Amino acid sequence: MNTRSPQTTNARRIMLRGSWRTENIGDVGHTPGMLQILREHLPDVAVTLWPNDIKGGVEEMLLRNFPGLRIARTDAELKTAFAECDFLLHGSATSLAQPASVERWKKETGGKPYGVYGITLAAEGDKAQALVFNPGLTDSQRALLNGARFLFLRDGVSLKFARQTGITCPVVELGQDSAFGVKLRDEAKAADYLRKNGLEDRKFLCVIPRLRNTPFWGVNRAPQSDFDKMKHAVNEANKEVDFEKFRAAIIAFVRETGFKVLLCPECDDHMILNKEMILNRLPDDVRGKTVWRETFWPMDEAVAVYARALGLLSMDMHSPIMATANGTPAIVCRWWQQTSKGFMWQDIGLGDWLFDMDTEKNGDRITEAVLSLARNPADARAKVAKAMEFVRDRQKATMVVLDRELKRIGSAA
Numbered sequence: 001m002n003t004r005s006p007q008t009t010n011a012r013r014i015m016l017r018g019s020w021r022t023e024n025i026g027d028v029g030h031t032p033g034m035l036q037i038l039r040e041h042l043p044d045v046a047v048t049l050w051p052n053d054i055k056g057g058v059e060e061m062l063l064r065n066f067p068g069l070r071i072a073r074t075d076a077e078l079k080t081a082f083a084e085c086d087f088l089l090h091g092s093a094t095s096l097a098q099p100a101s102v103e104r105w106k107k108e109t110g111g112k113p114y115g116v117y118g119i120t121l122a123a124e125g126d127k128a129q130a131l132v133f134n135p136g137l138t139d140s141q142r143a144l145l146n147g148a149r150f151l152f153l154r155d156g157v158s159l160k161f162a163r164q165t166g167i168t169c170p171v172v173e174l175g176q177d178s179a180f181g182v183k184l185r186d187e188a189k190a191a192d193y194l195r196k197n198g199l200e201d202r203k204f205l206c207v208i209p210r211l212r213n214t215p216f217w218g219v220n221r222a223p224q225s226d227f228d229k230m231k232h233a234v235n236e237a238n239k240e241v242d243f244e245k246f247r248a249a250i251i252a253f254v255r256e257t258g259f260k261v262l263l264c265p266e267c268d269d270h271m272i273l274n275k276e277m278i279l280n281r282l283p284d285d286v287r288g289k290t291v292w293r294e295t296f297w298p299m300d301e302a303v304a305v306y307a308r309a310l311g312l313l314s315m316d317m318h319s320p321i322m323a324t325a326n327g328t329p330a331i332v333c334r335w336w337q338q339t340s341k342g343f344m345w346q347d348i349g350l351g352d353w354l355f356d357m358d359t360e361k362n363g364d365r366i367t368e369a370v371l372s373l374a375r376n377p378a379d380a381r382a383k384v385a386k387a388m389e390f391v392r393d394r395q396k397a398t399m400v401v402l403d404r405e406l407k408r409i410g411s412a413a
Contacts, residue, residue: 018091019051026318033181041399092118157340190304245363
């Protein structure tokens with residue numbers, strides 16, 4: 001079992017199930033965000049991570065910044081962790097992402113308790129789930145959620161559904177995505193990148209693209225299934241009108257402010273998307289003020305860059321979350337194909353910066369929101385600070401619940 005430092009024998013121990021994909025810095029961010037929240041509010045708790053994927057330097061980043069962290073991957077390591085840990089915490093995701101892991105925990109630990117932190121739920125057959133990988137809440141998932149000690153939903157739409165559908169675990173409340181806890185920033189790499197590309201602090205806009213359906217078939221280099229082909233057709237049918245609205249906002253921003261734009265990725269398919277759908281289609285005067293990030297980047301470098309930006313304009317969700325967590329305003333654009341996670345912007349008081357691309361006919365409101373970041377930067381940052389006060393209050397409240405559960409376990413021992 002990997003560890004950088006010994007853990008005391010009397011520590012309260014939890015197992016964190018998370019770290020889903022390294023091709024997506026949003027997925028990467030769930031784990032350091034959760035570890036940061038735990039460190040701030042429950043510093044005596046020892047954590048063992050049960051990851052899906054921590055390759056590509058992610059493991060080293062985690063151990064460098066959380067030196068007491070243990071990582072369990074092999075069956076032998078998991079067996080030891082199951083014996084030592086008192087509680088399983090299922091981390092933030094687009095759903096109850098690992099029901100089989102929760103079932104395994106229950107079976108192999110003899111029914112030790114567990115909780116679910118910062119996920120999205122959707123009704124079976126919900127239109128918003130029709131073309132994504134979460135088909136809704138199954139009977140087996142419902143049973144697992146009912147058996148949890150707590151369920152924290154990362155958006156108000158999911159919270160409403162959980163309550164309406166009658167989830168019976170003791171605590172069902174709002175608890176934002178754990179990526180809001182991210183504070184890891186590689187300042188040296190960020191400063192070097194900005195210097196080399198002529199990007200000045202607070203004088204550039206980060207732009208993050210995406211397609212309506214994540215092309216996992218491309219990310220995983222796998223053949224397209226029939227379902228993948230249908231999702232690809234949706235992407236192709238909509239990407240021009242979607243990106244046209246982004247290009248209009250970028251053009252207006254550059255021409256009014258004279259500032260630069262950084263086209264950057266949240267997922268490893270975003271670099272080519274930025275080039276094909278934005279960079280290559282900008283007029284010459286705007287293209288000359290646009291920096292294209294050609295390679296994927298580590299999460300901590302990206303977050304440090306976001307922290308120095310004037311703001312973000314994003315079609316994806318977790319770069320805005322991590323930027324907001326580090327003080328930078330972020331505008332989020334979504335479609336019906338995505339889960340309800342985008343509505344967390346309304347929950348935390350940033351609804352003016354949330355746009356539905358299906359109803360924004362010409363993109364003028366998106367452009368105006370982008371320009372407002374440059375016209376009123378102090379007001380925008382004050383708005384972010386207020387939103388984060390709400391988030392931090394909810395983080396504290398969720399940790400009070402977890403602390404209570406751990407104390408309950410301790411008193412029963």
